[in-house]
Amino acid sequence: MKLLELLTKLPNVKPRVAKAALKGWENDLLNQIIAAPDRDTSRMRVKIGHGIKFGFRDIDNIFCQKDMAPIEVTPYGAGLVVQLYSKGLLPMTKNQSPGEVPEEVKEYAKTGEKVAEVRMRIRDHADAERIAYREILSRPAEIKPSSFTSKLLNDIFIYHHGLGGGAKSMEIGGAAVTKKVRSFSSNSGNSRDWEVIFSWTDENGAPQELMKPSNYAENRRNDADRNFGLPE
Incomplete structure (x- = not known):
């Protein structure tokens, strides 16, 4: 799903202003690299609000672009945008507040949750296999x-x-x-x-x-x- 398309589907959101806000958080992360080029980028975070912090992995899932194609948002990224929306952290039209998230958006974001669950199970299984294999090597x-x-x-x-x-x-x-x-x-x-x-x-x-x-x-x-x- 295209990022602007997702933002447009969220009631009362200003899509282009919201996209600019997301881009601003990405720039905040990039500025951290400029300020500390030797720092581990996987540990870098930008504070959004309400205890929410984004890293490069999160931003990359919101701004997913191949070549010159329009910017897309992955299901995982859509879930992050919905989280920001529900907390009122995206720019809204004047005197408006977050509304009901459309089912289409919810379903798209859920596919990311399912993929994440599968990846977690695969990672846990791989970790268990690695531990078992090292135990064999040790004896x-x-x-x-x-x-x-x-x-x-x-x-x-x-x-x-x-x-x-x-x-x-x-x-x-x-x-x-x-x-x-x-x-x-x-x-x-x-x-x-x-x-x-x-x-x-x-x-x-x-x-x-x-x-x-x-x-x-x-x-x-x-x-x-x-x-x-x-x-x-």
Whole structure:
């Protein structure tokens, strides 16, 4: 829904003046960046009134514009505008007060609430999965070799030993696992990628290996017989 369209639907509101007021609050936030360019913008807020404060995320949902298209308001942003309207914080026609919010506007704003609820559930689920996964990484002795993957082993090593190249070893699931990291360069020499090899001996005495190859392993720069003529 276009922002002006939404403001026009709210009884007794002066749409263009209200839009200008919203723009003024956005400018107040932008002025905070100018005054403190090193400050975390996610923590910046502008006080509107009645205890309501807006951050950049809120303003971005009210002024949602792609290219040169008319400014739209997201369902979440519509909910914020309705909140301001109900509190009497938007410019009104003389001697008028907020009226009943049209059902069309209410329904549009509700779709934002539903999306927010779904996102919250997804975020909570992802947080729970992250916590559970870190718990697994913290107990390498309980991880069975049959569940080894390059990603799992790499995450375990990073969890316990941090990042870094060379060779490192640790016991995982009763097996002595060695991680070897080898760096490769692009032909231009401007970027690097790593080959990571995990090796161990299984319970039957057979050697096992998992490898994450480097994207640059086959490049000329990494071959002594073919690396002539490349930039230093």
